Structures are given as C-alpha cells and as structure tokens.
Amino acid sequence: MEKKIFIKTFGCQMNEYDSNRIIDSVKKIGFKKTDDQENADCYILNTCHIRDKAKEKVYHEIGRIKKIYKKKTKPIMVVAGCVAQAENQEMLKREPFIDIVVGPQSYHKINELLSSYDFKKKNEETEFDTITKFEYFDQIENKNTKISAFLTIQEGCDKFCNFCVVPYTRGPESSRSFHKILTEAELLIKNGAKEIVLLGQNVNAYSYIENLKEYRLSNLINQLESYSEIKRIRYTTSHPTDMTQDLIDCYKNNKKLMPLIHLPIQSGSNKILRLMNRKHTVEEYLQVYEKLKKINPNIEFSSDFIVSYPGETDQDFIETLNLVKKIKFINSYSFIFSPRPGTKASNQKLIDNNISKKRLIKLQECLFNHQIKKNKFYENKSLDVLVENKIKGKNQLFGRNEYMNSVIFEGEMDDIGKVLKVKILKSNQNSLFGKKDISSNMRAA
Numbered sequence: 001m002e003k004k005i006f007i008k009t010f011g012c013q014m015n016e017y018d019s020n021r022i023i024d025s026v027k028k029i030g031f032k033k034t035d036d037q038e039n040a041d042c043y044i045l046n047t048c049h050i051r052d053k054a055k056e057k058v059y060h061e062i063g064r065i066k067k068i069y070k071k072k073t074k075p076i077m078v079v080a081g082c083v084a085q086a087e088n089q090e091m092l093k094r095e096p097f098i099d100i101v102v103g104p105q106s107y108h109k110i111n112e113l114l115s116s117y118d119f120k121k122k123n124e125e126t127e128f129d130t131i132t133k134f135e136y137f138d139q140i141e142n143k144n145t146k147i148s149a150f151l152t153i154q155e156g157c158d159k160f161c162n163f164c165v166v167p168y169t170r171g172p173e174s175s176r177s178f179h180k181i182l183t184e185a186e187l188l189i190k191n192g193a194k195e196i197v198l199l200g201q202n203v204n205a206y207s208y209i210e211n212l213k214e215y216r217l218s219n220l221i222n223q224l225e226s227y228s229e230i231k232r233i234r235y236t237t238s239h240p241t242d243m244t245q246d247l248i249d250c251y252k253n254n255k256k257l258m259p260l261i262h263l264p265i266q267s268g269s270n271k272i273l274r275l276m277n278r279k280h281t282v283e284e285y286l287q288v289y290e291k292l293k294k295i296n297p298n299i300e301f302s303s304d305f306i307v308s309y310p311g312e313t314d315q316d317f318i319e320t321l322n323l324v325k326k327i328k329f330i331n332s333y334s335f336i337f338s339p340r341p342g343t344k345a346s347n348q349k350l351i352d353n354n355i356s357k358k359r360l361i362k363l364q365e366c367l368f369n370h371q372i373k374k375n376k377f378y379e380n381k382s383l384d385v386l387v388e389n390k391i392k393g394k395n396q397l398f399g400r401n402e403y404m405n406s407v408i409f410e411g412e413m414d415d416i417g418k419v420l421k422v423k424i425l426k427s428n429q430n431s432l433f434g435k436k437d438i439s440s441n442m443r444a445a
C-alpha cells in the first residue's frame with residue numbers, strides 16, 4: 001500500500017531543491033507526497049541552521065507534531081538538513097520522538113533508512129559524501145513540473161566566513177558533473193520548465209574537470225542559452241571573489257541571463273569585511289559592479305547584509321548605509337548578527353541588542369526606500385513577465401519580471417509558461433499589480 005510522506009522545508013532554495021529530490025527518491029519505495037501534515041506515515045523536517053535559535057525551533061516543531069499524533073499512529077520522524085548535520089546524535093538522545101537524523105550530504109541513503117526503519121533502532125547519517133549523493137540522484141528522475149525550476153550544480157563552501165555555519169553543515173565545495181547537470185536541465189525542460197535557477201552555496205565557484213577541460217558556471221549558462229524552450233536563466237548565491245571575467249562576459253552575450261545579480265556583500269566597511277574573513281574589499285566589490293554596469297546599465301544588484309557584526313562601530317555602519325545609497329540594491333536581505341556555535345565569531349562580544357535593532361531598522365528603511373521607488377518607477381510601464389502559476393482561489397496569475405519582483409494580474413490558464421507584457425498599474429514594496437498589455441502582446445506575437 002502507498003504510504004504518505006509530508007515534508008516541511010526551512011531555509012534556502014537548496015533545501016527546497018533537496019526536499020523535492022527526497023520526494024523523487026522515496027517514490028521508489030512506495031511513498032507519495034502529501035500536503036496533509038496530520039495524516040502522514042513519514043514526517044520530514046528539512047531544517048536550516050543559519051541564524052537564531054535554529055536548534056530550539058526544531059524541538060519546538062517536534063513538540064507540535066507530537067501533539068498532532070498523540071492519539072494516532074506515530075509517523076517515522078525524520079530530521080534532515082543543516083540542523084541535522086550540526087547536531088547529529090544529540091538530537092536522537094534528546095528527543096525520542098525522532099527516528100532518523102540525516103545530513104544534507106547523505107540523502108542518497110534516505111530510501112535505505114526508511115526501508116529498514118525499525119521503531120526500536122534509531123539511525124543517524126551525517127557523513128560528507130557529496131560525490132556519491134550527486135551520483136545517486138543523477139540516476140533518479142527530477143519530477144519537477146514548475147515553470148521556474150531549481151537545479152543544484154554545486155554544494156558546500158571553502159570560504160569560511162567567520163560568522164557562517166555553511167562550511168560545517170554542507171561540507172567542502174563540490175561540483176556536479178557538467179553533462180549530468182545538462183541532462184537534468186533537459187528533463188526539467190521536458191516537464192515544462194521555462195526558467196532554470198542554478199543553485200549552489202557558492203554557485204559561481206562551480207568548477208568541474210572532465211578530460212582535462214574545466215567547466216565553469218559560464219559554460220553552463222552558455223549551454224542553457226542554446227535550449228530554445230528556456231526563456232530565462234538565473235543563478236544564486238554568488239561570492240564576489242568568484243565573479244570571474246568569463247562569468248561577467250556572459251552578460252555581454254547571453255539574452256536569457258536575467259539582469260539581476262544577487263551578490264552578498266554583508267557590510268560596507270573594509271574593517272568589518274576583514275573581521276568577517278570575507279576575502280574581498282568594498283573597492284573590489286565596486287569594481288565588479290562597475291564592470292557589469294558598463295556592459296549593461298540595466299543590471300541591478302541585490303545583496304545580503306549583516307548588521308552589528310562584533311566590532312561594528314557607528315562609523316562602520318554608516319559606511320554600509322553609504323554603500324546602499326550608492327549601489328541602490330533591490331530585493332535584498334538584512335539580518336542582525338547571530339552567533340553560531342562552532343564558528344570563529346561565536347565567542348565575540350555582542351553589540352547591544354537595542355543598538356542592533358535600531359541599525360537594522362535604519363538599514364531596512366534605506367533598502368526598502370529604494371525598493372519602493374524602483375517599484376513605483378514601473379507604474380504605467382509594460383514589463384516582460386514570465387507567468388508561473390494561477391493564484392489559488394483567485395482569478396489572477398502570478399509571475400515575475402526580470403528582477404524577480406512578483407507581478408499579479410488577470411489572465412487565462414494558457415498564459416502560464418509564457419513571457420507576456422504586463423502593464424503595471426499599482427505597486428507596493430513587494431509586488432507589482434497590472435493587466436495584460438494586449439497591444440504589446442499582439443505586436444510580439
């Protein structure tokens with residue numbers, strides 16, 4: 001009999017991709033994905049360890065799940081993802097409700113773990129075995145049917161920023177086979193993908209050597225460009241030191257590569273970047289920015305920022321604000337520094353919480369102001385929108401413009417998967433609202 005599996009995903013796009021691949025894998029042993037979390041035979045929490053009380057949040061979640069199943073048969077409880085990797089055995093000792101703990105580089109063992117499940121025997125798998133994992137998943141069809149599809153090409157990180165857990169939870173940098181990635185891309189296209197988002201913790205560090213030839217992210221982008229069904233290509237997340245000339249040149253030649261670059265800088269102060277071990281200066285970041293703007297002035301940047309990193313003075317913070325005013329980042333993320341166990345910055349003196357909150361508000365005000373202005377600028381203009389889906393329960397469609405802004409408008413089901421001109425009538429900080437620009441769409445047809 002078919003068993004039901006429910007998976008709840010936290011964290012980054014890579015976790016989202018992993019969750020889908022786990023579902024693809026467990027189908028082979030008779031599990032089917034369910035959206036009903038109250039009646040599952042297996043319940044997976046795919047966790048994130050990047051900030052705050054990540055571990056406690058997982059135990060809190062499990063407390064909630066325990067209540068749901070108090071009077072029902074207990075599901076096989078699996079903790080996957082980055083908290084699983086960081087905490088491993090500890091989780092099984094602390095919470096008997098958990099049956100299996102599996103780290104991100106051991107997902108190729110998930111079928112075996114579930115098939116051999118025995119409620120008396122707990123299992124933990126947190127080896128770093130990325131190559132075997134990639135090889136395993138290369139044999140399993142990616143069943144994704146979304147218009148915008150994620151495709152992981154690289155995992156792990158060798159940069160060791162002093163604040164970050166990723167090198168510990170995802171392990172060293174490892175790149176997938178160039179040709180296997182293309183095979184997966186072809187499958188995604190066959191299933192209806194019109195946009196491919198290449199993923200990696202350091203996606204632009206992608207490097208795969210085969211027959212003495214090195215394949216880089218630029219090679220992948222150029223190859224994807226040649227598939228006629230693909231309308232858009234994106235990649236995330238990049239590190240400034242890996243923005244090599246071949247990648248920058250892609251913006252000269254590729255029509256499908258979207259003009260939004262998510263390039264986290266974290267701080268506008270060289271002193272803080274040094275303390276963070278970011279391995280680049282503000283000036284080096286600006287050089288990349290200027291090179292790209294020269295190729296195409298319409299390219300926009302988005303970033304991640306950490307405020308109140310230990311040692312950040314008012315002056316350092318002002319330098320971050322100045323950088324934000326200069327670059328006018330859009331669609332950015334900002335966080336207060338959160339000490340992560342095991343990282344170099346974890347024992348440093350924290351900045352007063354009230355000061356940190358004030359800095360975050362100030363930075364976000366500045367970021368959101370640019371965002372609101374940019375969105376206002378789109379009003380009364382016709383934008384290219386890739387239509388992704390229908391909004392549940394409404395007669396409206398959801399799509400994205402080139403810069404990843406959500407666009408909501410009225411349309412028909414067969415608009416899904418097309419790039420349409422949408423005239424923007426209204427905007428707020430996060431979304432644009434419009435209507436199909438019939439005359440432009442007719443001209444384009």
Ligand code: SAM
Nearest residue numbers: 163164201237239264304305335336337338340
């Ligand atoms: N590899 C990417 C890079 O080099 O920027 C980022 C990966 S990380 C998953 C995403 C973002 O989380 C980082 O850019 C950083 O801003 C934030 N982050 C990571 N560790 C953090 C911490 N300890 N406290 C606050 N924010 C953190």
Ligand code: SF4
Nearest residue numbers: 157159160161164166
């Ligand atoms: Fe974390 Fe730094 Fe690696 Fe990005 S580059 S994943 S922030 S250690």
Ligand code: F3S
Nearest residue numbers: 011012048049050082
């Ligand atoms: Fe979180 Fe792991 Fe992604 S810590 S951000 S799920 S790589």
